[in-house]
Amino acid sequence: MVVCPGVNDGEVLDDTLLGVLDRFPELSSLAVVPLGVSSHNREPSLRPHTKDEAAIVVQTVENWQVRFLDALGRRLVYAADEYYLLAGNPFPEADSYEDFPMYEDGIGMARAFEAEFTGKLLSGIGPRAGFFQWVDGAPAEGYRAPRMSGGSNRAGEIVRVGSPEDVEAVPVGISVRDDAPVGILTGGYGAQVLSPLVSSLGREGVRVIEVENLFFGGNVKVSGLMVGEDLRRALSSEPEGHRYLLPDVCLNNGKFLDGLCLDDLPREVEVVPTDGVALRAALKRGVRYADVEQEAST
Template structure:
């Protein structure tokens, strides 16, 4: 859980461990089901609060309770059985922690969860994220760990697709990046049930970038006279750079993309959504010369506000870097709209 890995001094709301099944139903928050009362379960069943998003991690009670840091947590299989019996659909995640729930335990957990199909509609295997502020010692997912996990996922994946026409179990994008292997085809992600969990996000972005190619001719010729700047986390940088290179080569549109290292939470955290304003300012401080506008992806902003994880605002970045800043939707179309707005 990232809450227990955050440094001190951030806004209070970031330290709240949200285990509310209502937020799971409404917003896709992952819950462990360890705090459900009889009344909660009755309400879920009566009101058909479906789907729910559940952090399982392991169906081995001892291992799961160790990972949750909660020795009194109940048997998750009993909770899943109750939800299945009441026709509640579930999207579940297994946060992969080497030495705990990998290898045979991962196979066991996937098999157990598949027993609840189709009510367990999707299973995502996501590598554990470890910040430099974590107190509990957990080994990070390395390349070898990622490849072993992907082999297991692929074996189930093929079996499920053959039997049901859908993959059911998916590896997070970060596993493929860590393993240095190609992503599955976008079609194999189905309806992208766990896109917000980083499952299929890269393939979707790359597909969208190809689809908007025909729209580029309608953009203002003034764009070729502009120079834009944007940034991303370390893991997504090669993919976004490929797109901006193609824009420059084929359309003469200049967008300089900068990879930003996360020094606030630690270099092991490579996703864009957990970057802070201070890291963005540090990384771009000598990159703004001649640039007309900085595009800030909305994934790093607090929802509904222009504030980042460390409470740095869009205006703070603008003042620190001396450049116009525009928040954009984190999609290829968002980049296009950002450019159009500047021109």
């Protein structure tokens, strides 16, 4: 459910969750996500959450998790990662997400990514059945459409064999050195999650590049909605000869949501699957990636 501050939060949210327990106890899971408001919004009653409002939503959800656990033996309701970032609260421990049933709704993505990146999980959780990933709107062809339409991303290739977790990276000849400094391109929320993880590596040559979303504006900060125009602006001020890693979640058949493609960017980028295992491998081995999942599946 999407929570709009001043509309269906507070007592209304409490009543809604009480109704779920009373009338829909068989419900598998429920995601509580904040309203996304772009700069194109013309409805004055719709606005982003404040930090205090986000903290109240988190507390409300966590209170109801205790009640659902007592009554049903499972938490059932989860607050989106975005709420914890907005409130400045630490994320719940990984086992609190009960096998991440709502991963693609932005529930537990940060903890899952951390576990993948640090090696606690040896494979990425990857796509599961669901309506959308952690984006405000899925691409027209669906978020399961191939991220790359085949060919090269000017940086290398990744070959997927069998299950999504079985990934073999294949290096190819490129113009940027493997040991060059690395910039990880990500949205505002991704930067909050990635920065402490990257800092823990103790590698001076690796940095997080936060890409401000001016295309959508407002409080849109998810990596899945990064567009070519914003990436082009961010990369134009970055030095040449560095490696730039780009999560594949912002691509649909090799194109960004604004219609631009990788060739429109001023720097070579390496498209990396959007999970901690792939990012760790890219940083560790210096292997260039391009997603040719479509070719591997044919």
